[in-house]
Amino acid sequence: MTQTEISSAAKADETVQVGALARASGKEYQMEILQSAAGFYLGTYSDSGPYTRESMEYWPTREKAKKAWDEGRWTQRTYL
16 A cells, blocks of 8 residues: 555535545545445545545444534545
8 A cells, every 4th residue: 555644634614625645646536425335434536436535434324424524523544
């Protein structure tokens, strides 16, 4: 895996937020709440599907993921 230094977690209420890992890979994809079999997470989505998982955490509901994002209570992944 490639190690990339990424800034600390940001809040959902900021103007369009681009995923830090997506940006580190040369893409400008907007952050959003996505869902996988493991739960909801903060990540980016491309035309081909999910692109990066930006959060270390998974949440059981979309509402809990949004609350964590809004409050800045999530951990930015630091590797692709």
